[in-house]
Amino acid sequence: MANLKEIRARITSISSTMQITSAMKMVSAAKLKKATDAIVMLRPYSEKLQEIIENVSSTTDLEGVSMYTAEREVKKVLYIVVTSNKGLAGAFNSSVIKELNTAISNTKHEVEILSVGKKVYDAVRRSRKVYDNQSAIFDSMSFQGVSNFVENVMNDYKEGKFDKVFVIYNKFINAATQEVHSEQVLPIAMAEKKDAVNTDYIFEPNAAEILNVLMPKSIKTQVYKAILDSVASEHGARMTAMHKATDNAEALRNDLKIFYNKARQAAITNEILEIVGGAEALKNS
Structure with a gap:
Protein backbone atom coordinates (compact mmCIF):
# COMPACT_ATOMS: atom_id res chain seq x y z
CA MET A 1 0.00 0.00 0.00
CA SER A 22 -8.15 23.38 -17.93
CA ALA A 23 -5.93 26.12 -19.38
CA MET A 24 -5.64 24.25 -22.70
CA LYS A 25 -9.42 23.90 -22.81
CA MET A 26 -9.89 27.66 -22.37
CA VAL A 27 -7.27 28.47 -25.02
CA SER A 28 -8.93 26.13 -27.53
CA ALA A 29 -12.34 27.61 -26.72
CA ALA A 30 -11.04 31.09 -27.47
CA LYS A 31 -9.43 29.99 -30.75
CA LEU A 32 -12.52 27.98 -31.73
CA LYS A 33 -14.68 31.11 -32.04
CA LYS A 34 -12.34 32.72 -34.56
CA ALA A 35 -11.89 29.49 -36.53
CA THR A 36 -15.65 28.85 -36.59
CA ASP A 37 -16.38 32.35 -37.89
CA ALA A 38 -13.84 31.85 -40.70
CA ILE A 39 -15.31 28.58 -41.97
CA VAL A 40 -18.93 29.72 -41.57
CA MET A 41 -18.21 32.79 -43.72
CA LEU A 42 -16.36 30.81 -46.41
CA ARG A 43 -18.83 27.95 -46.88
CA PRO A 44 -21.61 29.97 -48.65
CA TYR A 45 -19.06 31.45 -51.06
CA SER A 46 -17.57 28.04 -51.87
CA GLU A 47 -20.99 26.44 -52.35
CA LYS A 48 -22.26 29.29 -54.54
CA LEU A 49 -19.13 29.20 -56.67
CA GLN A 50 -19.58 25.47 -57.27
CA GLU A 51 -23.26 26.03 -58.06
CA ILE A 52 -22.42 28.68 -60.68
CA ILE A 53 -19.85 26.40 -62.32
CA GLU A 54 -22.36 23.55 -62.49
CA ASN A 55 -25.08 25.80 -63.92
CA VAL A 56 -22.78 27.35 -66.52
CA SER A 57 -21.36 23.97 -67.49
CA SER A 58 -24.88 22.58 -67.91
CA THR A 59 -25.36 24.92 -70.89
CA THR A 60 -21.82 24.51 -72.24
CA ASP A 61 -20.04 21.71 -74.03
CA LEU A 62 -17.11 21.01 -71.68
CA GLU A 63 -15.15 18.96 -74.20
CA GLY A 64 -11.90 20.78 -74.80
CA VAL A 65 -12.92 23.63 -72.51
CA SER A 66 -11.04 22.71 -69.35
CA MET A 67 -8.55 20.00 -68.45
CA TYR A 68 -9.86 20.20 -64.89
CA THR A 69 -13.06 18.31 -65.77
CA ALA A 70 -11.73 15.71 -68.19
CA GLU A 71 -11.74 12.12 -66.95
CA ARG A 72 -8.71 10.03 -67.93
CA GLU A 73 -7.16 6.69 -67.15
CA VAL A 74 -6.04 6.68 -63.54
CA LYS A 75 -2.43 5.69 -62.94
CA LYS A 76 -1.40 7.91 -60.03
CA VAL A 77 -3.45 9.50 -57.24
CA LEU A 78 -2.50 12.39 -54.99
CA TYR A 79 -4.03 12.69 -51.52
CA ILE A 80 -3.98 16.08 -49.82
CA VAL A 81 -4.27 15.07 -46.16
CA VAL A 82 -5.03 17.68 -43.50
CA THR A 83 -4.23 17.09 -39.82
CA SER A 84 -2.78 19.34 -37.11
CA ASN A 85 0.76 20.13 -36.03
CA LYS A 86 -0.04 19.30 -32.40
CA GLY A 87 -1.63 16.45 -30.51
CA LEU A 88 -3.81 16.22 -27.39
CA ALA A 89 -6.96 16.41 -29.53
CA GLY A 90 -8.47 12.97 -29.01
CA ALA A 91 -8.97 10.97 -32.21
CA PHE A 92 -8.77 14.08 -34.42
CA ASN A 93 -5.53 13.13 -36.18
CA SER A 94 -5.73 9.35 -35.97
CA SER A 95 -9.15 9.25 -37.65
CA VAL A 96 -7.81 11.14 -40.70
CA ILE A 97 -4.74 8.90 -40.92
CA LYS A 98 -6.99 5.85 -40.65
CA GLU A 99 -9.15 7.15 -43.51
CA LEU A 100 -6.02 7.70 -45.60
CA ASN A 101 -4.76 4.16 -44.98
CA THR A 102 -8.18 2.76 -45.87
CA ALA A 103 -8.26 4.76 -49.11
CA ILE A 104 -4.76 3.60 -50.07
CA SER A 105 -5.54 -0.04 -49.29
CA ASN A 106 -8.63 0.16 -51.52
CA THR A 107 -6.79 1.51 -54.56
CA LYS A 108 -4.49 -0.29 -56.97
CA HIS A 109 -2.94 2.90 -58.29
CA GLU A 110 0.32 4.58 -57.37
CA VAL A 111 -0.15 7.04 -54.52
CA GLU A 112 1.59 10.20 -53.38
CA ILE A 113 0.71 12.34 -50.35
CA LEU A 114 0.72 16.07 -49.81
CA SER A 115 0.77 16.47 -46.03
CA VAL A 116 -0.78 19.52 -44.39
CA GLY A 117 0.09 19.01 -40.73
CA LYS A 118 3.05 17.46 -38.90
CA LYS A 119 1.01 14.57 -37.54
CA VAL A 120 0.21 13.08 -40.93
CA TYR A 121 3.72 13.86 -42.19
CA ASP A 122 5.27 11.95 -39.28
CA ALA A 123 2.86 9.06 -39.90
CA VAL A 124 3.62 8.64 -43.62
CA ARG A 125 7.10 9.99 -44.32
CA ARG A 126 8.83 6.63 -43.77
CA SER A 127 6.27 4.39 -45.45
CA ARG A 128 4.71 6.49 -48.24
CA LYS A 129 5.92 8.74 -51.05
CA VAL A 130 5.47 12.35 -49.90
CA TYR A 131 4.84 14.79 -52.74
CA ASP A 132 5.11 17.87 -50.49
CA ASN A 133 4.90 18.90 -46.84
CA GLN A 134 2.93 22.07 -46.12
CA SER A 135 2.80 21.84 -42.31
CA ALA A 136 4.08 25.42 -41.99
CA ILE A 137 0.86 26.73 -43.56
CA PHE A 138 -0.72 26.89 -40.08
CA ASP A 139 1.89 29.41 -38.89
CA SER A 140 0.41 32.05 -41.17
CA MET A 141 -2.94 30.89 -42.47
CA SER A 142 -4.07 32.70 -45.61
CA PHE A 143 -5.83 31.96 -48.87
CA GLN A 144 -2.75 33.09 -50.79
CA GLY A 145 -0.54 30.62 -48.94
CA VAL A 146 -2.90 27.74 -49.74
CA SER A 147 -3.34 29.00 -53.31
CA ASN A 148 0.42 28.80 -53.93
CA PHE A 149 0.81 25.08 -53.25
CA VAL A 150 -2.54 24.21 -54.86
CA GLU A 151 -1.30 25.99 -57.99
CA ASN A 152 1.64 23.57 -58.09
CA VAL A 153 -0.73 20.62 -57.76
CA MET A 154 -2.91 21.94 -60.58
CA ASN A 155 0.11 22.41 -62.86
CA ASP A 156 1.36 18.88 -62.18
CA TYR A 157 -2.16 17.57 -62.80
CA LYS A 158 -2.28 19.32 -66.18
CA GLU A 159 1.13 17.83 -67.04
CA GLY A 160 -0.21 14.36 -66.28
CA LYS A 161 1.80 13.68 -63.13
CA PHE A 162 -1.47 12.89 -61.33
CA ASP A 163 -4.75 11.59 -62.69
CA LYS A 164 -6.86 12.21 -59.59
CA VAL A 165 -6.52 14.40 -56.52
CA PHE A 166 -8.42 13.96 -53.26
CA VAL A 167 -8.47 15.95 -50.02
CA ILE A 168 -9.01 14.15 -46.69
CA TYR A 169 -9.86 16.27 -43.66
CA ASN A 170 -12.08 16.67 -40.61
CA LYS A 171 -15.26 18.61 -41.38
CA PHE A 172 -16.43 20.84 -38.54
CA ILE A 173 -19.97 20.05 -37.37
CA ASN A 174 -19.88 21.51 -33.86
CA ALA A 175 -17.45 21.75 -30.96
CA ALA A 176 -18.02 18.12 -29.99
CA THR A 177 -18.45 16.59 -33.45
CA GLN A 178 -16.09 16.32 -36.41
CA GLU A 179 -16.59 14.09 -39.43
CA VAL A 180 -13.80 12.75 -41.62
CA HIS A 181 -14.46 13.63 -45.26
CA SER A 182 -12.74 12.55 -48.45
CA GLU A 183 -13.52 14.80 -51.43
CA GLN A 184 -12.39 14.64 -55.04
CA VAL A 185 -10.59 17.83 -56.02
CA LEU A 186 -9.43 16.91 -59.53
CA PRO A 187 -10.95 16.30 -61.94
CA ILE A 188 -13.83 18.50 -60.85
CA ALA A 189 -16.85 16.29 -60.24
CA MET A 190 -19.68 17.93 -62.18
CA ALA A 191 -23.33 17.34 -61.34
CA GLU A 192 -25.59 15.71 -63.90
CA LYS A 193 -27.01 18.27 -66.30
CA LYS A 194 -30.55 17.25 -65.45
CA ASP A 195 -29.89 18.19 -61.80
CA ALA A 196 -28.52 21.64 -62.57
CA VAL A 197 -30.70 24.71 -62.15
CA ASN A 198 -31.55 26.21 -65.54
CA THR A 199 -30.38 29.78 -65.01
CA ASP A 200 -30.41 32.28 -67.87
CA TYR A 201 -26.88 33.70 -67.90
CA ILE A 202 -25.55 36.38 -70.21
CA PHE A 203 -21.91 35.49 -70.92
CA GLU A 204 -19.19 38.02 -71.54
CA PRO A 205 -16.89 37.19 -73.25
CA ASN A 206 -18.12 33.56 -73.40
CA ALA A 207 -18.94 30.58 -71.18
CA ALA A 208 -15.72 28.71 -71.93
CA GLU A 209 -13.45 31.57 -70.81
CA ILE A 210 -15.55 32.15 -67.71
CA LEU A 211 -15.24 28.50 -66.73
CA ASN A 212 -11.48 28.59 -67.25
CA VAL A 213 -11.31 31.44 -64.73
CA LEU A 214 -13.81 30.05 -62.20
CA MET A 215 -12.61 26.45 -62.08
CA PRO A 216 -9.07 27.12 -60.75
CA LYS A 217 -10.55 29.48 -58.18
CA SER A 218 -13.08 26.82 -57.15
CA ILE A 219 -10.32 24.20 -56.72
CA LYS A 220 -8.24 26.51 -54.53
CA THR A 221 -11.30 27.50 -52.50
CA GLN A 222 -12.23 23.83 -51.96
CA VAL A 223 -8.81 23.02 -50.49
CA TYR A 224 -8.76 26.24 -48.44
CA LYS A 225 -12.20 25.41 -47.05
CA ALA A 226 -11.01 21.91 -46.10
CA ILE A 227 -8.07 23.38 -44.18
CA LEU A 228 -10.28 25.93 -42.39
CA ASP A 229 -12.71 23.13 -41.53
CA SER A 230 -9.81 21.15 -40.11
CA VAL A 231 -8.56 24.10 -38.03
CA ALA A 232 -12.00 24.62 -36.47
CA SER A 233 -12.36 20.86 -35.93
CA GLU A 234 -8.95 20.72 -34.24
CA HIS A 235 -9.83 23.37 -31.67
CA GLY A 236 -13.23 21.76 -31.04
CA ALA A 237 -11.67 18.31 -30.62
CA ARG A 238 -8.93 19.62 -28.31
CA MET A 239 -11.42 21.59 -26.22
CA THR A 240 -13.57 18.47 -25.81
CA ALA A 241 -10.57 16.24 -25.07
CA MET A 242 -9.19 18.65 -22.46
CA HIS A 243 -12.64 19.00 -20.87
CA LYS A 244 -12.85 15.22 -20.48
Whole structure:
Protein backbone atom coordinates (compact mmCIF):
# COMPACT_ATOMS: atom_id res chain seq x y z
CA MET A 1 0.00 0.00 0.00
CA ALA A 2 1.28 3.48 -0.87
CA ASN A 3 2.29 5.57 2.12
CA LEU A 4 0.74 8.96 2.88
CA LYS A 5 3.64 10.89 1.35
CA GLU A 6 3.26 9.09 -1.98
CA ILE A 7 -0.49 9.71 -2.01
CA ARG A 8 0.01 13.43 -1.30
CA ALA A 9 2.53 13.60 -4.14
CA ARG A 10 0.04 11.99 -6.53
CA ILE A 11 -2.72 14.40 -5.48
CA THR A 12 -0.39 17.35 -6.09
CA SER A 13 0.65 15.96 -9.48
CA ILE A 14 -2.95 15.43 -10.59
CA SER A 15 -3.91 18.93 -9.45
CA SER A 16 -1.11 20.36 -11.57
CA THR A 17 -2.30 18.31 -14.55
CA MET A 18 -5.83 19.63 -14.03
CA GLN A 19 -4.56 23.20 -14.20
CA ILE A 20 -2.79 22.47 -17.50
CA THR A 21 -5.74 20.70 -19.14
CA SER A 22 -8.15 23.38 -17.93
CA ALA A 23 -5.93 26.12 -19.38
CA MET A 24 -5.64 24.25 -22.70
CA LYS A 25 -9.42 23.90 -22.81
CA MET A 26 -9.89 27.66 -22.37
CA VAL A 27 -7.27 28.47 -25.02
CA SER A 28 -8.93 26.13 -27.53
CA ALA A 29 -12.34 27.61 -26.72
CA ALA A 30 -11.04 31.09 -27.47
CA LYS A 31 -9.43 29.99 -30.75
CA LEU A 32 -12.52 27.98 -31.73
CA LYS A 33 -14.68 31.11 -32.04
CA LYS A 34 -12.34 32.72 -34.56
CA ALA A 35 -11.89 29.49 -36.53
CA THR A 36 -15.65 28.85 -36.59
CA ASP A 37 -16.38 32.35 -37.89
CA ALA A 38 -13.84 31.85 -40.70
CA ILE A 39 -15.31 28.58 -41.97
CA VAL A 40 -18.93 29.72 -41.57
CA MET A 41 -18.21 32.79 -43.72
CA LEU A 42 -16.36 30.81 -46.41
CA ARG A 43 -18.83 27.95 -46.88
CA PRO A 44 -21.61 29.97 -48.65
CA TYR A 45 -19.06 31.45 -51.06
CA SER A 46 -17.57 28.04 -51.87
CA GLU A 47 -20.99 26.44 -52.35
CA LYS A 48 -22.26 29.29 -54.54
CA LEU A 49 -19.13 29.20 -56.67
CA GLN A 50 -19.58 25.47 -57.27
CA GLU A 51 -23.26 26.03 -58.06
CA ILE A 52 -22.42 28.68 -60.68
CA ILE A 53 -19.85 26.40 -62.32
CA GLU A 54 -22.36 23.55 -62.49
CA ASN A 55 -25.08 25.80 -63.92
CA VAL A 56 -22.78 27.35 -66.52
CA SER A 57 -21.36 23.97 -67.49
CA SER A 58 -24.88 22.58 -67.91
CA THR A 59 -25.36 24.92 -70.89
CA THR A 60 -21.82 24.51 -72.24
CA ASP A 61 -20.04 21.71 -74.03
CA LEU A 62 -17.11 21.01 -71.68
CA GLU A 63 -15.15 18.96 -74.20
CA GLY A 64 -11.90 20.78 -74.80
CA VAL A 65 -12.92 23.63 -72.51
CA SER A 66 -11.04 22.71 -69.35
CA MET A 67 -8.55 20.00 -68.45
CA TYR A 68 -9.86 20.20 -64.89
CA THR A 69 -13.06 18.31 -65.77
CA ALA A 70 -11.73 15.71 -68.19
CA GLU A 71 -11.74 12.12 -66.95
CA ARG A 72 -8.71 10.03 -67.93
CA GLU A 73 -7.16 6.69 -67.15
CA VAL A 74 -6.04 6.68 -63.54
CA LYS A 75 -2.43 5.69 -62.94
CA LYS A 76 -1.40 7.91 -60.03
CA VAL A 77 -3.45 9.50 -57.24
CA LEU A 78 -2.50 12.39 -54.99
CA TYR A 79 -4.03 12.69 -51.52
CA ILE A 80 -3.98 16.08 -49.82
CA VAL A 81 -4.27 15.07 -46.16
CA VAL A 82 -5.03 17.68 -43.50
CA THR A 83 -4.23 17.09 -39.82
CA SER A 84 -2.78 19.34 -37.11
CA ASN A 85 0.76 20.13 -36.03
CA LYS A 86 -0.04 19.30 -32.40
CA GLY A 87 -1.63 16.45 -30.51
CA LEU A 88 -3.81 16.22 -27.39
CA ALA A 89 -6.96 16.41 -29.53
CA GLY A 90 -8.47 12.97 -29.01
CA ALA A 91 -8.97 10.97 -32.21
CA PHE A 92 -8.77 14.08 -34.42
CA ASN A 93 -5.53 13.13 -36.18
CA SER A 94 -5.73 9.35 -35.97
CA SER A 95 -9.15 9.25 -37.65
CA VAL A 96 -7.81 11.14 -40.70
CA ILE A 97 -4.74 8.90 -40.92
CA LYS A 98 -6.99 5.85 -40.65
CA GLU A 99 -9.15 7.15 -43.51
CA LEU A 100 -6.02 7.70 -45.60
CA ASN A 101 -4.76 4.16 -44.98
CA THR A 102 -8.18 2.76 -45.87
CA ALA A 103 -8.26 4.76 -49.11
CA ILE A 104 -4.76 3.60 -50.07
CA SER A 105 -5.54 -0.04 -49.29
CA ASN A 106 -8.63 0.16 -51.52
CA THR A 107 -6.79 1.51 -54.56
CA LYS A 108 -4.49 -0.29 -56.97
CA HIS A 109 -2.94 2.90 -58.29
CA GLU A 110 0.32 4.58 -57.37
CA VAL A 111 -0.15 7.04 -54.52
CA GLU A 112 1.59 10.20 -53.38
CA ILE A 113 0.71 12.34 -50.35
CA LEU A 114 0.72 16.07 -49.81
CA SER A 115 0.77 16.47 -46.03
CA VAL A 116 -0.78 19.52 -44.39
CA GLY A 117 0.09 19.01 -40.73
CA LYS A 118 3.05 17.46 -38.90
CA LYS A 119 1.01 14.57 -37.54
CA VAL A 120 0.21 13.08 -40.93
CA TYR A 121 3.72 13.86 -42.19
CA ASP A 122 5.27 11.95 -39.28
CA ALA A 123 2.86 9.06 -39.90
CA VAL A 124 3.62 8.64 -43.62
CA ARG A 125 7.10 9.99 -44.32
CA ARG A 126 8.83 6.63 -43.77
CA SER A 127 6.27 4.39 -45.45
CA ARG A 128 4.71 6.49 -48.24
CA LYS A 129 5.92 8.74 -51.05
CA VAL A 130 5.47 12.35 -49.90
CA TYR A 131 4.84 14.79 -52.74
CA ASP A 132 5.11 17.87 -50.49
CA ASN A 133 4.90 18.90 -46.84
CA GLN A 134 2.93 22.07 -46.12
CA SER A 135 2.80 21.84 -42.31
CA ALA A 136 4.08 25.42 -41.99
CA ILE A 137 0.86 26.73 -43.56
CA PHE A 138 -0.72 26.89 -40.08
CA ASP A 139 1.89 29.41 -38.89
CA SER A 140 0.41 32.05 -41.17
CA MET A 141 -2.94 30.89 -42.47
CA SER A 142 -4.07 32.70 -45.61
CA PHE A 143 -5.83 31.96 -48.87
CA GLN A 144 -2.75 33.09 -50.79
CA GLY A 145 -0.54 30.62 -48.94
CA VAL A 146 -2.90 27.74 -49.74
CA SER A 147 -3.34 29.00 -53.31
CA ASN A 148 0.42 28.80 -53.93
CA PHE A 149 0.81 25.08 -53.25
CA VAL A 150 -2.54 24.21 -54.86
CA GLU A 151 -1.30 25.99 -57.99
CA ASN A 152 1.64 23.57 -58.09
CA VAL A 153 -0.73 20.62 -57.76
CA MET A 154 -2.91 21.94 -60.58
CA ASN A 155 0.11 22.41 -62.86
CA ASP A 156 1.36 18.88 -62.18
CA TYR A 157 -2.16 17.57 -62.80
CA LYS A 158 -2.28 19.32 -66.18
CA GLU A 159 1.13 17.83 -67.04
CA GLY A 160 -0.21 14.36 -66.28
CA LYS A 161 1.80 13.68 -63.13
CA PHE A 162 -1.47 12.89 -61.33
CA ASP A 163 -4.75 11.59 -62.69
CA LYS A 164 -6.86 12.21 -59.59
CA VAL A 165 -6.52 14.40 -56.52
CA PHE A 166 -8.42 13.96 -53.26
CA VAL A 167 -8.47 15.95 -50.02
CA ILE A 168 -9.01 14.15 -46.69
CA TYR A 169 -9.86 16.27 -43.66
CA ASN A 170 -12.08 16.67 -40.61
CA LYS A 171 -15.26 18.61 -41.38
CA PHE A 172 -16.43 20.84 -38.54
CA ILE A 173 -19.97 20.05 -37.37
CA ASN A 174 -19.88 21.51 -33.86
CA ALA A 175 -17.45 21.75 -30.96
CA ALA A 176 -18.02 18.12 -29.99
CA THR A 177 -18.45 16.59 -33.45
CA GLN A 178 -16.09 16.32 -36.41
CA GLU A 179 -16.59 14.09 -39.43
CA VAL A 180 -13.80 12.75 -41.62
CA HIS A 181 -14.46 13.63 -45.26
CA SER A 182 -12.74 12.55 -48.45
CA GLU A 183 -13.52 14.80 -51.43
CA GLN A 184 -12.39 14.64 -55.04
CA VAL A 185 -10.59 17.83 -56.02
CA LEU A 186 -9.43 16.91 -59.53
CA PRO A 187 -10.95 16.30 -61.94
CA ILE A 188 -13.83 18.50 -60.85
CA ALA A 189 -16.85 16.29 -60.24
CA MET A 190 -19.68 17.93 -62.18
CA ALA A 191 -23.33 17.34 -61.34
CA GLU A 192 -25.59 15.71 -63.90
CA LYS A 193 -27.01 18.27 -66.30
CA LYS A 194 -30.55 17.25 -65.45
CA ASP A 195 -29.89 18.19 -61.80
CA ALA A 196 -28.52 21.64 -62.57
CA VAL A 197 -30.70 24.71 -62.15
CA ASN A 198 -31.55 26.21 -65.54
CA THR A 199 -30.38 29.78 -65.01
CA ASP A 200 -30.41 32.28 -67.87
CA TYR A 201 -26.88 33.70 -67.90
CA ILE A 202 -25.55 36.38 -70.21
CA PHE A 203 -21.91 35.49 -70.92
CA GLU A 204 -19.19 38.02 -71.54
CA PRO A 205 -16.89 37.19 -73.25
CA ASN A 206 -18.12 33.56 -73.40
CA ALA A 207 -18.94 30.58 -71.18
CA ALA A 208 -15.72 28.71 -71.93
CA GLU A 209 -13.45 31.57 -70.81
CA ILE A 210 -15.55 32.15 -67.71
CA LEU A 211 -15.24 28.50 -66.73
CA ASN A 212 -11.48 28.59 -67.25
CA VAL A 213 -11.31 31.44 -64.73
CA LEU A 214 -13.81 30.05 -62.20
CA MET A 215 -12.61 26.45 -62.08
CA PRO A 216 -9.07 27.12 -60.75
CA LYS A 217 -10.55 29.48 -58.18
CA SER A 218 -13.08 26.82 -57.15
CA ILE A 219 -10.32 24.20 -56.72
CA LYS A 220 -8.24 26.51 -54.53
CA THR A 221 -11.30 27.50 -52.50
CA GLN A 222 -12.23 23.83 -51.96
CA VAL A 223 -8.81 23.02 -50.49
CA TYR A 224 -8.76 26.24 -48.44
CA LYS A 225 -12.20 25.41 -47.05
CA ALA A 226 -11.01 21.91 -46.10
CA ILE A 227 -8.07 23.38 -44.18
CA LEU A 228 -10.28 25.93 -42.39
CA ASP A 229 -12.71 23.13 -41.53
CA SER A 230 -9.81 21.15 -40.11
CA VAL A 231 -8.56 24.10 -38.03
CA ALA A 232 -12.00 24.62 -36.47
CA SER A 233 -12.36 20.86 -35.93
CA GLU A 234 -8.95 20.72 -34.24
CA HIS A 235 -9.83 23.37 -31.67
CA GLY A 236 -13.23 21.76 -31.04
CA ALA A 237 -11.67 18.31 -30.62
CA ARG A 238 -8.93 19.62 -28.31
CA MET A 239 -11.42 21.59 -26.22
CA THR A 240 -13.57 18.47 -25.81
CA ALA A 241 -10.57 16.24 -25.07
CA MET A 242 -9.19 18.65 -22.46
CA HIS A 243 -12.64 19.00 -20.87
CA LYS A 244 -12.85 15.22 -20.48
CA ALA A 245 -9.26 15.05 -19.23
CA THR A 246 -10.00 17.70 -16.61
CA ASP A 247 -13.13 15.87 -15.45
CA ASN A 248 -11.26 12.56 -15.26
CA ALA A 249 -8.39 14.15 -13.33
CA GLU A 250 -10.83 15.73 -10.89
CA ALA A 251 -12.57 12.39 -10.31
CA LEU A 252 -9.21 10.66 -9.76
CA ARG A 253 -8.07 13.40 -7.38
CA ASN A 254 -11.28 13.08 -5.35
CA ASP A 255 -10.84 9.30 -5.12
CA LEU A 256 -7.24 9.77 -3.96
CA LYS A 257 -8.32 12.31 -1.34
CA ILE A 258 -10.83 9.83 0.06
CA PHE A 259 -8.19 7.09 0.03
CA TYR A 260 -5.70 9.48 1.66
CA ASN A 261 -8.16 10.42 4.43
CA LYS A 262 -8.93 6.77 5.14
CA ALA A 263 -5.25 5.86 5.23
CA ARG A 264 -4.49 8.84 7.48
CA GLN A 265 -7.34 7.90 9.80
CA ALA A 266 -6.08 4.31 9.94
CA ALA A 267 -2.54 5.54 10.71
CA ILE A 268 -3.81 7.78 13.54
CA THR A 269 -5.87 4.91 14.95
CA ASN A 270 -2.81 2.63 14.90
CA GLU A 271 -0.74 5.28 16.69
CA ILE A 272 -3.42 5.68 19.39
CA LEU A 273 -3.57 1.91 19.84
CA GLU A 274 0.23 1.76 20.17
CA ILE A 275 0.19 4.53 22.80
CA VAL A 276 -2.59 2.86 24.77
CA GLY A 277 -0.85 -0.50 24.50
CA GLY A 278 2.43 1.04 25.71
CA ALA A 279 0.69 2.73 28.64
CA GLU A 280 -0.95 -0.56 29.65
CA ALA A 281 2.40 -2.31 29.41
CA LEU A 282 4.00 0.27 31.73
CA LYS A 283 1.11 0.01 34.17
CA ASN A 284 1.42 -3.77 34.39
CA SER A 285 5.22 -3.81 34.67
